[in-house]
Amino acid sequence: MTVKAASGQGFAAGTLNRSSPPLRDHALALLGRYGIYLFFVGFLLLAGLLAPSFFSRSNLSNLILQIVPLAIVACGQALVILVRGLDLSVSSVMATAAVAATSFSGHDADVLPIVLVALAIGVMTGLLNGFLVVRRNVSPFLATLATMIVLQGLRFGWTHGAPSGLMPPLLRVIGSGTWGFVPVNLLVLVAVAVPLATVLHKTTVGRRIMITGGNPLTGRLLGYRTDALTIGAYVVCSMLAAVAGLVLGGYAQIVDNWVGKGFELDSIVAAVLGGFALSGGRGTIGGALAGSAVLVLASNIVLLIGLPIQFQIILKGLVIVFAAACYAKR
Amino acid sequence: IRDTATYKKAPPYVIGFSNAGLGDSWRVVALDEIKQGAQDHKDVIKKLIITDAGHDDAKQVSDVQDLVSQGVDLLIVSANTEKALDPVVTRAMKRGIPVIMLDRRIASDHFVTYVNASDPMMGRLWAQWIVEKLHGKGNIVILAGQAGSSPSENRMNPALEIFKQYPDIHILDTVYSDWSPVKAKQVMQAVIAKYGHSINAVWSAHGLQVPGSIEAFREAGFKPGEIPMHTTADVNGPLKMAVQYKVPMLEVGDPPAQYRLAIGVALKVLSGAPVPCVVTVNSQIAVTPGDETPSVKGDLPFKDMIVPNGADDMLITNDLGPDYTPSTAHIEYPH
Amino acid sequence: MLLVSGVSKSFPGVRALSDMQLEVREGEIHALVGENGAGKSTLTKIIAGVQPPDTGELRLDGKPVHWSGPAAAKAAGIHVIYQEFVLFPHLSVAENIFVGAMPRTRLGLLDHAAAERSAAALMARLGVSIDPRRPASELSVADQQMVEIAKALVERPKLLILDEPTAVIAGKEVEALFERLRRLRDEGVAIIYISHRLEEIFEICDRVTVVKDGQWVATTPVSEVTRDRLVSLMVGRDVAQLFPPRPAGLDAATAPVVLRAENVRVGHRVRGVSLELRGGLITGLAGMVGAGRSELAMALFGGLSMDGGSVTIGGATYTRMIPARAIALGMGFVTEDRKSEGLAMLQDVGANISAATLHDVTSGPFLDRARERTMAQADIAGYRIACRGPGNAVSTMSGGNQQKVLIARWAHTCSRVLILDEPTRGVDVGARTEIYRIMREIAARGVAILMISSELPEIVGMSDRLYVMREGVLTGLLERDGITEERVVDLATHARQAA
Amino acid sequence: MSSTTISGKPAVRRPLTPATARFLMIGMLMAIIVAIGALVADRFLRPANLANVFEQATDLALVALGQSLTVLTGGIDLSVGSLISLLSVLTSGLIDGNGAMVLPVCAGVILLGVLVGTLNGCGVVLLKIHPLIVTLGMGAVLQGVALLYTRSPVGGIPDGFDSIAYGRIGGLSVGGIAVLLIFVAVAVLLRRTATGRAIYAVGDDRHAATLLGLKVRRVTILVYAASGLFSALTAIYLVARFGSGQPYTGADYTLSSVTPVVVGGIVLSGGRGNVLGTLLGAYLLALLNNLLNFLHVPTQIQLVAEGLIIMAAVAVHVEREKRA
Numbered sequence A: 001m002t003v004k005a006a007s008g009q010g011f012a013a014g015t016l017n018r019s020s021p022p023l024r025d026h027a028l029a030l031l032g033r034y035g036i037y038l039f040f041v042g043f044l045l046l047a048g049l050l051a052p053s054f055f056s057r058s059n060l061s062n063l064i065l066q067i068v069p070l071a072i073v074a075c076g077q078a079l080v081i082l083v084r085g086l087d088l089s090v091s092s093v094m095a096t097a098a099v100a101a102t103s104f105s106g107h108d109a110d111v112l113p114i115v116l117v118a119l120a121i122g123v124m125t126g127l128l129n130g131f132l133v134v135r136r137n138v139s140p141f142l143a144t145l146a147t148m149i150v151l152q153g154l155r156f157g158w159t160h161g162a163p164s165g166l167m168p169p170l171l172r173v174i175g176s177g178t179w180g181f182v183p184v185n186l187l188v189l190v191a192v193a194v195p196l197a198t199v200l201h202k203t204t205v206g207r208r209i210m211i212t213g214g215n216p217l218t219g220r221l222l223g224y225r226t227d228a229l230t231i232g233a234y235v236v237c238s239m240l241a242a243v244a245g246l247v248l249g250g251y252a253q254i255v256d257n258w259v260g261k262g263f264e265l266d267s268i269v270a271a272v273l274g275g276f277a278l279s280g281g282r283g284t285i286g287g288a289l290a291g292s293a294v295l296v297l298a299s300n301i302v303l304l305i306g307l308p309i310q311f312q313i314i315l316k317g318l319v320i321v322f323a324a325a326c327y328a329k330r
Numbered sequence B: 001i002r003d004t005a006t007y008k009k010a011p012p013y014v015i016g017f018s019n020a021g022l023g024d025s026w027r028v029v030a031l032d033e034i035k036q037g038a039q040d041h042k043d044v045i046k047k048l049i050i051t052d053a054g055h056d057d058a059k060q061v062s063d064v065q066d067l068v069s070q071g072v073d074l075l076i077v078s079a080n081t082e083k084a085l086d087p088v089v090t091r092a093m094k095r096g097i098p099v100i101m102l103d104r105r106i107a108s109d110h111f112v113t114y115v116n117a118s119d120p121m122m123g124r125l126w127a128q129w130i131v132e133k134l135h136g137k138g139n140i141v142i143l144a145g146q147a148g149s150s151p152s153e154n155r156m157n158p159a160l161e162i163f164k165q166y167p168d169i170h171i172l173d174t175v176y177s178d179w180s181p182v183k184a185k186q187v188m189q190a191v192i193a194k195y196g197h198s199i200n201a202v203w204s205a206h207g208l209q210v211p212g213s214i215e216a217f218r219e220a221g222f223k224p225g226e227i228p229m230h231t232t233a234d235v236n237g238p239l240k241m242a243v244q245y246k247v248p249m250l251e252v253g254d255p256p257a258q259y260r261l262a263i264g265v266a267l268k269v270l271s272g273a274p275v276p277c278v279v280t281v282n283s284q285i286a287v288t289p290g291d292e293t294p295s296v297k298g299d300l301p302f303k304d305m306i307v308p309n310g311a312d313d314m315l316i317t318n319d320l321g322p323d324y325t326p327s328t329a330h331i332e333y334p335h
Numbered sequence C: 001m002l003l004v005s006g007v008s009k010s011f012p013g014v015r016a017l018s019d020m021q022l023e024v025r026e027g028e029i030h031a032l033v034g035e036n037g038a039g040k041s042t043l044t045k046i047i048a049g050v051q052p053p054d055t056g057e058l059r060l061d062g063k064p065v066h067w068s069g070p071a072a073a074k075a076a077g078i079h080v081i082y083q084e085f086v087l088f089p090h091l092s093v094a095e096n097i098f099v100g101a102m103p104r105t106r107l108g109l110l111d112h113a114a115a116e117r118s119a120a121a122l123m124a125r126l127g128v129s130i131d132p133r134r135p136a137s138e139l140s141v142a143d144q145q146m147v148e149i150a151k152a153l154v155e156r157p158k159l160l161i162l163d164e165p166t167a168v169i170a171g172k173e174v175e176a177l178f179e180r181l182r183r184l185r186d187e188g189v190a191i192i193y194i195s196h197r198l199e200e201i202f203e204i205c206d207r208v209t210v211v212k213d214g215q216w217v218a219t220t221p222v223s224e225v226t227r228d229r230l231v232s233l234m235v236g237r238d239v240a241q242l243f244p245p246r247p248a249g250l251d252a253a254t255a256p257v258v259l260r261a262e263n264v265r266v267g268h269r270v271r272g273v274s275l276e277l278r279g280g281l282i283t284g285l286a287g288m289v290g291a292g293r294s295e296l297a298m299a300l301f302g303g304l305s306m307d308g309g310s311v312t313i314g315g316a317t318y319t320r321m322i323p324a325r326a327i328a329l330g331m332g333f334v335t336e337d338r339k340s341e342g343l344a345m346l347q348d349v350g351a352n353i354s355a356a357t358l359h360d361v362t363s364g365p366f367l368d369r370a371r372e373r374t375m376a377q378a379d380i381a382g383y384r385i386a387c388r389g390p391g392n393a394v395s396t397m398s399g400g401n402q403q404k405v406l407i408a409r410w411a412h413t414c415s416r417v418l419i420l421d422e423p424t425r426g427v428d429v430g431a432r433t434e435i436y437r438i439m440r441e442i443a444a445r446g447v448a449i450l451m452i453s454s455e456l457p458e459i460v461g462m463s464d465r466l467y468v469m470r471e472g473v474l475t476g477l478l479e480r481d482g483i484t485e486e487r488v489v490d491l492a493t494h495a496r497q498a499a
Numbered sequence D: 001m002s003s004t005t006i007s008g009k010p011a012v013r014r015p016l017t018p019a020t021a022r023f024l025m026i027g028m029l030m031a032i033i034v035a036i037g038a039l040v041a042d043r044f045l046r047p048a049n050l051a052n053v054f055e056q057a058t059d060l061a062l063v064a065l066g067q068s069l070t071v072l073t074g075g076i077d078l079s080v081g082s083l084i085s086l087l088s089v090l091t092s093g094l095i096d097g098n099g100a101m102v103l104p105v106c107a108g109v110i111l112l113g114v115l116v117g118t119l120n121g122c123g124v125v126l127l128k129i130h131p132l133i134v135t136l137g138m139g140a141v142l143q144g145v146a147l148l149y150t151r152s153p154v155g156g157i158p159d160g161f162d163s164i165a166y167g168r169i170g171g172l173s174v175g176g177i178a179v180l181l182i183f184v185a186v187a188v189l190l191r192r193t194a195t196g197r198a199i200y201a202v203g204d205d206r207h208a209a210t211l212l213g214l215k216v217r218r219v220t221i222l223v224y225a226a227s228g229l230f231s232a233l234t235a236i237y238l239v240a241r242f243g244s245g246q247p248y249t250g251a252d253y254t255l256s257s258v259t260p261v262v263v264g265g266i267v268l269s270g271g272r273g274n275v276l277g278t279l280l281g282a283y284l285l286a287l288l289n290n291l292l293n294f295l296h297v298p299t300q301i302q303l304v305a306e307g308l309i310i311m312a313a314v315a316v317h318v319e320r321e322k323r324a
């Protein structure tokens, strides 16, 4: 026995000798992991250089106000991407939650029911998405596209075409208030992202999601409740979208039918820029947050430099491709 | 004046209405207005068939074709974009179906008549007021609707012509709100971060996005009285805010009542009576007290236009009665 | 014909090949042997243009070549049957066989009917009958391998490389394959043959090159080397005894029954199987590929749902089993296909080892990474897993070491039963003996082991009791001295020969 | 040889290929729609109305054809919407009512479409980024360029140009017939040429295709180029239909172009399905829209119905997909 153990050590040592990883590989691995943060910092510096008003406290606080809703959605989207999915219905959930919020009296007393209704909308949509994907084997792209359309129809039916009514003042404070220069909605993001990151990266449930996402069959044979984990990811994603809808609805007092328009694709892009692979099983919540920030920054810079709207769109496109080409390999 | 003798028919009529789409409160109220119009004349109207293109040109072209297939006697079209619907409307006219354009026309004049409140007039009036208020000197932000949408462009372009005549009027930025207060607030925040107090006026293409803009100013620390002048249309919220935060404001209405009027015009056409080539609905004008200029005076006291307890996005220019709210209304009409 | 000299290749963290050399002549079958991770497959891929070498030179017919990609190598007449299947799951067998070289009609359009006819002819010559119109994904693993082989024959290559072609086929198919290979050799084709089954090397190869740790060790004619010599060249030490001896005092008859399966049925693949697994013993399950052994194992573990029958374990009887319950009852399952069913390829060694026993590495609600690392480090040392540590991603490890990671994982859960489905598939001699040793160690804890294997010497050498399965039913139970290769073959194939 | 023929004949005929099953399913849904239509409105079944439906499917079918090809290789092209917008404003803006410009401009626009598609393909192949991201980024850039060129409808078309969209041969729309023929041609090419099979092979298993020496990169670039080509044709068709190009004309096609593809049975993970299914999918959606217009249902219900039809068409489908 002792002899074998000794030779085992010798073997391991031999392997270590063989591994002399070139510096480049390490650099690439690090870039893959932390690229988004580098990009983010680089972007901040660039913005400061190009537009002196960028680092004004009010602009920074505005930026955060705008980043938060996208970041919340991106967190949920990331979760779904982790289990090899996609959720195109997030924007529709956002709008529906916001519309529901204005369907009450507009007083603070209604905030609790509003939040409950919004979350219920999220849970129901998430369950439907998850059911279609897991039980009926519908591709996530199509399943969530269909729920997106259905939800939009129901919303139109509910509002008779256009929403009306007011956001309760409390939601407005949450959506657009600041304490000093710290936006209140940052608290919401923290309240969402920190537990999510903890669960995902530090608990067994998170590990199960990671393994299931990377290889569903393996997850099943390990006794994980893979169906529940996958459906759960869709449910959490939709719930976060509902929360983001309330935050974004509170950001402007009046809600229209398209609160969150474009967030479905933006959130996917943010997650991918943040290091999530669309093939599942890889990524960190921090990356998704940074990815969202980079997207919003791109638009903000163009506005600050004073280029016309067209360049805002063009720059966004270039940032997406460039950033992805730098580090977000498939 | 257009002769419509060839379209003369005996009632009852089947009228088709191809709507561009819903999505904001203005268009919702407008839709209720046209239903109300059909209800008013249910003795001669057998059916009003309404299609909704969801702001999609391709679908609206299909819708028009489908309405023709269904054998309507007359078509009312509110064109999503003025060029895209041109060929299909022209074709319908060639087939002998009279078409009335409503609120959004097609580019050519292959229609019987065009019922609207004038977009260029609104845009020009707003611009004129700003110029006069600023005595021909100052910095302006254009808060447009959606890039490429016809009401936005049709209001903005005449306004720009006026601004161009004054060398000391500077357009700081043109930003697009997509008619959304949320988007408006986002873009205005960046604009305010850049230009701060040097902004003298905001020319807004409608009232839907104005609350977002005013909110952005308030959050940037502008006290009541410091927020620059805004232009607006139709919506209750901006008027309330104008009073609350002392924002100089010009309201030029784009009354959805034109939709109800369109039914009346349609019946005239079908009875063979001559109609004017363009039927313009008068806009109501209101200015915050003390902000009148030589060429812009209010029709109504500003205060009287506000519905103090009404929702911010409530339409103030409908004529469906005091109890009307879009979300509860249920209008019976023949269909 | 092919000359490889001075070839080196590094992957992030691993030097797969260094200064490798190889010379293959026309009309010979050249064996390439070496332990798991020795670099055989990497060399194959370099020769086939899949990966460029870091340094070194390839010469084909004396001329130096630099492949721009697999297409270039293919155009030069090199065909490879890779260790992993290279099939299009949803294309038909015929299309897979004629990929890129479909017959055409006079109009220049592809002629599917002609392709199907020739494919059928080809399969017939290989002694299998496979409907050429079926999609490849519907075939059994063995049939898929036969399609791979048929593909190579269609190509008429100058150099044919086979990377472990017999890992999933047995008996008749292997004979048919060898028959074709000999004929190709006689027609002047150069063949590189990689296998861990040394008896095959002696059966059909002319010369053999041994690789160890990415380096060339020796090249000799097969006739001049003994099996033991070959093994010691590969391993670098003497491997005296392949199968560890059965512990003394083990009595198959008195060992406690840990798991009893009663009339288990799964579709038409498992048709009423009853068996017993006894603590401390290794129970073998032999049979031809496709006999339904894997389905049976899956059903016992709950990976497939039983259509009938029951499993008794721990004093209770279950008619429905799910993996979570199986694990809770103290079962472990090393699956047949480690990539698609076993490992989480994106995760590291630590995460893969702890995956089935996450509760052991948590403190409160949180994962305890330090504990996980300690656990993994112990296993890495205990099972001699060659890797850079618990943080090494399993995707970059060689097959044998991946297999050890899997065994290490399940060794933590299996207090009662451990099922191993083809535990040494694609695993080299050195690692094999270690896996056998580990199996004995685990059995010694009182665990009942069920070992499925298609390799006769292995299953005969390791089993204390041996069931034989054929076409979904058990055809016999052999014990102790009754376990002989002849009996097993007899029971596994009897019906086929009679038919 | 004689034994060959015996074993060459399949023992049992495979009962129903997935593609056939899907066709039957769409056929059934169409039959249901037609039955309802015939019940509620006598004008529904008139040839003129059915000819309208045939015509109305044209644009969606055409974009979806390009999309089908990218999806068959396991990719996706989310730049089609913006590309159509850009090419439509260029078409009408450069022709500007001048008949002599029609041919050169159309040729140029088609070339540009192919070029943009090629660029997409190169991005996918060279940058090794997921196609969803590449094409989304490209889409944003194209939309920006379209808005730089114009922010409102531009230009116009000479007389006769609109017959591409509105012209009829034997009561059927010219564009519709052309698209039908294009689909049949593409379907034959996919089945009966090496490149066509390579498209399936790449989508089925890209790694295997590489190892087997197929020109994976070339095939990938080709399908995106084809998607660009069909987007360009769609743009030209839309200009004919609308009389001018507009900077947001294509926006809705970005996501909606995927619908007929998947409803028609092409699997998003690639390698499986048939473009003729896409064509049927487009007809199904056009027929549905037509029926809903005849039923006079409000928009909200139209949306719900569309969503449910998508779910119905796919959820009853039991084949397993690999991933999104």
Ligand SMILES: Nc1ncnc2c1ncn2[C@@H]1O[C@H](COP(=O)(O)OP(=O)(O)OP(=O)(O)O)[C@@H](O)[C@H]1O
Residues within 6 Å of the ligand: C011, C012, C014, C015, C016, C034, C035, C036, C037, C038, C039, C040, C041, C042, C043, C083, C395, C396, C397, C398, C399, C400, C426, C427, C428
């Ligand atoms: N793509 C890759 N990335 C990183 N490392 C790799 C890669 N491919 C192979 N390796 C490493 O290179 C070494 C040689 O692997 P290779 O597959 O060539 O071994 P082998 O001799 O074929 O082993 P086996 O008998 O298990 O198939 C191993 O250490 C393996 O982990």
Ligand SMILES: Nc1ncnc2c1ncn2[C@@H]1O[C@H](COP(=O)(O)OP(=O)(O)OP(=O)(O)O)[C@@H](O)[C@H]1O
Residues within 6 Å of the ligand: C138, C139, C140, C141, C142, C269, C287, C288, C289, C290, C291, C292, C293, C294, C295, C336, C421, C422, C452, C453, C454
């Ligand atoms: N006729 C068939 N149709 C579909 N799949 C098949 C068929 N035959 C075999 N397979 C598949 O091939 C694989 C091998 O079959 P099975 O697992 O039953 O064999 P086995 O006895 O376990 O042999 P081994 O473990 O050596 O592969 C299984 O995954 C099975 O699903």
Ligand SMILES: [Mg+2]
Residues within 6 Å of the ligand: C040, C041, C042, C083, C163
């Ligand atoms: Mg190998």
Ligand SMILES: [Mg+2]
Residues within 6 Å of the ligand: C290, C293, C294, C295, C336, C421
């Ligand atoms: Mg098996």
